[in-house]
Amino acid sequence: NAGVTQTPKFQVLKTGQSMTLQCAQDMNHNSMYWYRQDPGMGLRLIYYSASEGTTDKGEVPNGYNVSRLNKREFSLRLESAAPSQTSVYFCASSGPGRNQPQHFGDGTRLSIL
């Protein structure tokens, strides 16, 4: 019963390097989300995908791109990493309907030097 799986769990990058964070869910959910969590800031939405084939910007999309590869997978890419992108990244998914809760992965801890 995996739920939402994120890889990798930890990563250290140098400024300017690129990286793709992977997320997969096995709950047949339509909607998927990427958040970043920084101390004292709560969770901020980077991008989301309401359904397969669609993606939209969230609150803090600058410096990121996403791909909804299929219904199961939603990846987040940093094209040229910056120290300000050091954070913990969470992927989430939710079923159809506005009242459905989001289910979270365990996060990717990303440090950019």
Added chain:
Amino acid sequence: AQSVTQPDIHITVSEGASLELRCNYSYGATPYLFWYVQSPGQGLQLLLKYFSGDTLVQGIKGFEAEFKRSQSSFNLRKPSVHWSDAAEYFCAVGGGSNYKLTFGKGTLLTVNP
């Protein structure tokens, strides 16, 4: 725009004491409200949710929350706190057509023996 305020950044209680974590929201229509808990190094776990009906909702781990429309509040309560409840707690509001949630900045709970 929807927003969530958790007025208390950090709360310390003794084991066995009662607990109330505050959450105030701003939303233009009937909100969908959620409480999540995050243990160190983990993702977010859903504690409970409110959509409609009975304003007192029960969740997992002995938690409950009360929706008060007149006060725009959704406070989380537990009659007797256990040491294992030490974690960070997030309130979230949603309900829009794009299924997005807006999270508060969290309340860190410390439990003293």
